[in-house]
Amino acid sequence: MDTLSVHKTRESGAAWTVQAILELYQLPFMDLLFRAQQVHREHHEPNAVQLSSLLSIKTGGCPEDCSYCPQSSRYDTAVEREKLMPLDQVIQAAQQAKAAGAQRFCMGAAWRNPKPHQVDAVADMIRAVKGLGLETCVTLGMLRDSQAAQLKQAGLDYYNHNLDTSPEFYGQIITTRTYQDRLDTLARVRDAGIHVCCGGIVGLGESRRERAGLIAQLANLNPYPESVPINNLVKVQGTPLADNEEIDPFEFVRTIAVARITMPGTFVRLSAGREAMPDSLQALCFMAGANSMFYGEKLLTTGNPQLQADQALFQRLDLKPIGQCDTDGPVTPAADTAAQPCACASSALAAS
Numbered sequence: 047m048d049t050l051s052v053h054k055t056r057e058s059g060a061a062w063t064v065q066a067i068l069e070l071y072q073l074p075f076m077d078l079l080f081r082a083q084q085v086h087r088e089h090h091e092p093n094a095v096q097l098s099s100l101l102s103i104k105t106g107g108c109p110e111d112c113s114y115c116p117q118s119s120r121y122d123t124a125v126e127r128e129k130l131m132p133l134d135q136v137i138q139a140a141q142q143a144k145a146a147g148a149q150r151f152c153m154g155a156a157w158r159n160p161k162p163h164q165v166d167a168v169a170d171m172i173r174a175v176k177g178l179g180l181e182t183c184v185t186l187g188m189l190r191d192s193q194a195a196q197l198k199q200a201g202l203d204y205y206n207h208n209l210d211t212s213p214e215f216y217g218q219i220i221t222t223r224t225y226q227d228r229l230d231t232l233a234r235v236r237d238a239g240i241h242v243c244c245g246g247i248v249g250l251g252e253s254r255r256e257r258a259g260l261i262a263q264l265a266n267l268n269p270y271p272e273s274v275p276i277n278n279l280v281k282v283q284g285t286p287l288a289d290n291e292e293i294d295p296f297e298f299v300r301t302i303a304v305a306r307i308t309m310p311g312t313f314v315r316l317s318a319g320r321e322a323m324p325d326s327l328q329a330l331c332f333m334a335g336a337n338s339m340f341y342g343e344k345l346l347t348t349g350n351p352q353l354q355a356d357q358a359l360f361q362r363l364d365l366k367p368i369g370q371c372d373t374d375g376p377v378t379p380a381a382d383t384a385a386q387p388c389a390c391a392s393s394a395l396a397a398s
């Protein structure tokens with residue numbers, strides 16, 4: 047199938063089939079990137095990147111058995127179980143993230159599902175972070191309807207809950223909760239009026255067809271997620287996937303491109319695994335349609351490139367962080383977004 051007929055298939059309104067997505071994957075690499083860049087430019091400001099900062103507010107001791115995760119209590123890793131972080135420390139971290147240029151502050155807790163008093167505590171954090179002028183995102187595991195509503199009321203903008211992989215491969219990665227459990231939580235988040243952040247991981251040992259299966263699940267959510275993190279497995283000693291084979295970097299870029307084409311309006315985020323990527327590979331990912339990234343020194347329990355290295359990369363690629371100011375005023379997500387008044391007193395990134 048050529049790029050035009052792939053595009054026509056989607057314009058007909060039909061759901062994405064795994065086969066159609068597989069055919070995108072199979073396009074010549076340059077054709078795939080060209081198509082992804084075209085779609086990207088139709089829907090986004092091509093040189094803008096959205097920056098999120100991620101803080102682990104409750105680390106380790108998770109009862110789930112996600113095979114890639116060093117926070118699972120089932121695996122012997124270097125991650126220590128910690129208590130929920132106090133509110134003042136969260137506020138301090140959010141202030142630092144904002145000063146460094148982050149637009150969104152994401153808070154992650156290693157829970158299967160939060161208890162009522164834990165949701166109360168996280169709601170206080172959301173209110174405080176929102177009060178600093180940052181967008182808020184949390185990832186807390188499975189939610190009940192009332193919990194999603196409580197988080198929304200506290201001012202939550204995004205809830206992250208990843209599908210991880212295709213339904214067919216999922217059982218080889220996680221056995222303690224089902225794919226349907228995840229879809230149910232995503233539906234509750236959506237029903238509560240919270241934006242959805244949902245993506246997956248490549249390099250788990252899945253086949254290309256299974257990668258296509260993940261993208262089909264994401265693209266066929268109605269509506270598809272506003273934010274789609276694409277993670278490259280970070281192999282951590284002590285986890286069952288510690289010795290997995292590396293995925294071909296160009297296959298990772300293809301996954302970004304396919305996500306961009308199938309979910310044109312979403313923010314495709316470079317997430318875990320970015321630290322190990324050379325700048326040239328990250329640039330290819332931006333070319334393929336990535337326009338969001340985690341930014342900061344820690345990405346939950348694995349390292350993330352230093353702020354200065356990221357800022358240098360933005361300068362070399364002429365990428366502008368959304369929400370920061372350049373000489374023409376605030377950088378907006380899409381070329382046709384109406385100009386907004388400048389909200390920042392100074393721009394750490396634009397000035398650097």
Ligand code: SF4
Nearest residue numbers: 108110112115118156
């Ligand atoms: S990925 Fe999340 S749910 Fe799974 S073990 Fe890690 S912290 Fe727990």
